[in-house]
Amino acid sequence: MSALPWWLDALIALSLLVGAVFSLLAAWALFRLEEVRLRLHVASLAGSVGLGGVLLGSALYFGYQHSMLPREGLILLFVLLTTPLSAQALGNAVSALYPHAVPVVPSSAESKGEGQ
């Protein structure tokens, strides 16, 4: 751990932080949003970005520290390939099971004007 140059250290810390912050944003949105399709959108977007940041940090760290070919790209490739697939399948399930659920997307003026 002592042999890391400062720029690589900063880069690893930055990508880990970005990944963790995006994961926290995705989880907060998943907790907060009130309709299924909005949650589906947020989860499929930000989940992969958050995981990508953490995996990038790990790939840089292990690639430099142990001078081995980092295989984190394998996980990232797999997740990036399959997240749209599962989002599509879950969206189809939503459309089939709850056809009358209309996505609630209030504009900011509306939600400010007629708050309940």
Added chain:
Amino acid sequence: MLTIAVLPWVVFMLCASITLVLVRVCRGPNDVDRVLAIDVLTLLTIALLVTLGIARDERHYFEAAALLAVVACVSTLAIARYLLRGRVIE
């Protein structure tokens, strides 16, 4: 070292995310919500495993993370197919 100083915060944020997603799993109004939340939960667990691997300078956590990525995708697709069709295998 910047990375060592950052690691506890990363673990804290990932654990807070896991708590929020677990609340969604318990509270989700329908099945699709729960499947989606469990999918995100698996991604967060992969991130936590990889972070733990950096913290302990141990390469073997990566294998568990890779395995979890594969299983998570296949199981999410299978459950979505079950919700849609009522059966997994035609």
